[in-house]
Amino acid sequence: MIMAETTSPAPPIASRVEHIFPTLTSAQMARISAHGRVRQMRPAEVLVEQGDSGVPFFVVKAGELEIVQPSGPTEILVTKHGPGQFTGEVNMISGRRSLVRMRASQPGELIELSREQMLALVQADSELSEILMRAFILRRVELIAHGMGDVVLVGSSHTAGTLRIKEFLMRNGHPYSYIDLDRDADVQGLLDRFQIAAADIPVTICRGSVVLRNPTNQEIADCLGFNDAIEQTHVRDLVVIGAGPSGLAAAVYGASEGLDVLVLETTSPGGQAGSSSKIENYLGFPTGISGQDLAGRAYNQAQKFGAQMMITRAARGLSCERKPYAIEAHNGATI
Numbered sequence: 001m002i003m004a005e006t007t008s009p010a011p012p013i014a015s016r017v018e019h020i021f022p023t024l025t026s027a028q029m030a031r032i033s034a035h036g037r038v039r040q041m042r043p044a045e046v047l048v049e050q051g052d053s054g055v056p057f058f059v060v061k062a063g064e065l066e067i068v069q070p071s072g073p074t075e076i077l078v079t080k081h082g083p084g085q086f087t088g089e090v091n092m093i094s095g096r097r098s099l100v101r102m103r104a105s106q107p108g109e110l111i112e113l114s115r116e117q118m119l120a121l122v123q124a125d126s127e128l129s130e131i132l133m134r135a136f137i138l139r140r141v142e143l144i145a146h147g148m149g150d151v152v153l154v155g156s157s158h159t160a161g162t163l164r165i166k167e168f169l170m171r172n173g174h175p176y177s178y179i180d181l182d183r184d185a186d187v188q189g190l191l192d193r194f195q196i197a198a199a200d201i202p203v204t205i206c207r208g209s210v211v212l213r214n215p216t217n218q219e220i221a222d223c224l225g226f227n228d229a230i231e232q233t234h235v236r237d238l239v240v241i242g243a244g245p246s247g248l249a250a251a252v253y254g255a256s257e258g259l260d261v262l263v264l265e266t267t268s269p270g271g272q273a274g275s276s277s278k279i280e281n282y283l284g285f286p287t288g289i290s291g292q293d294l295a296g297r298a299y300n301q302a303q304k305f306g307a308q309m310m311i312t313r314a315a316r317g318l319s320c321e322r323k324p325y326a327i328e329a330h331n332g333a334t335i
């Protein structure tokens, strides 16, 4: 049953539409089908709820899927997927929680792959890998550009905490919407609804329900489930400390050679390079690249090969007395 009325249109996405929402050929769909299963969908069936983890990958064979973002009592329509189109954005590779709700707007048939099956597909099929990865990354870029995430930041550009949280979300490539206490006229209604006092800011509201007052980066990461999909207890082939350029390179090369890789990062991928507006001397980029772009590319590349990234998890100690070696994280966990 549809609980909320979809009131707002999707923000216009004028350029690159064919790359953001490509339509697969029947031959490509047949190759995807071989990795998963075919299932039916009923009208109004909610296949994925915002905040769900372990989200499957769907390709529409027949019918229509609508992708919406819950927004208070209403919804914002993000897009609709018809036959040959597929779901997912960058969270599909990282395994993080869904930013959107996926609902059948027409009855139909889907190809369903688990995230693991989808990762196996992109690692084995270079043509589909290019189409899917490009679409996932461009969709995330659009979500960031339109502030369509699962968290609202209420703050003031005069407070250091607000700037810290903005930087944390931005450098982690996480879409958010921002409400400025000093500039947005209709902020009072929101403050009243969530019982937020001006002195509480910065405040984050996760998935429209969890209110965090002046949260640490780790509290935000935990609330948004940045690390939920990561199994912390099993023994890894390679643990990388730090997701700067060298850590990300180690993760890409390790994971692409088939190693089971985990990266621990204190704040966000990119390290020092993440704050560089233009790096001119990085191999393979003759016109230069911003540190943020470089980090984002390497981060997605590492995750495509299956490397996992734990954010806001600093390593505090290394224990090599016996095997397997262990790393002590700052929260007392042993990896």
Ligand SMILES: Cc1cc2nc3c(=O)[nH]c(=O)nc-3n(C[C@H](O)[C@H](O)[C@H](O)COP(=O)(O)OP(=O)(O)OC[C@H]3O[C@@H](n4cnc5c(N)ncnc54)[C@H](O)[C@@H]3O)c2cc1C
Pocket: 241, 242, 243, 244, 245, 246, 247, 264, 265, 266, 267, 268, 269, 270, 271, 272, 273, 274, 275, 276, 277, 278, 279, 280, 281, 313, 314, 315, 316
């Ligand atoms: C503004 C700026 C511009 C630059 N421009 C250029 C340039 O144009 N060309 C160039 O060659 N170089 C440039 N550099 C230098 C370049 O960015 C660094 O040499 C490069 O980032 C080093 O990479 P790294 O991965 O070794 O370390 P870092 O970039 O320092 O990354 C280390 C990472 O490890 C994390 N970390 C640290 N301790 C822990 C822990 N205990 N547990 C978990 N994670 C941890 C940090 O948060 C960080 O993300 C620039 C640097 C800056 C600051």
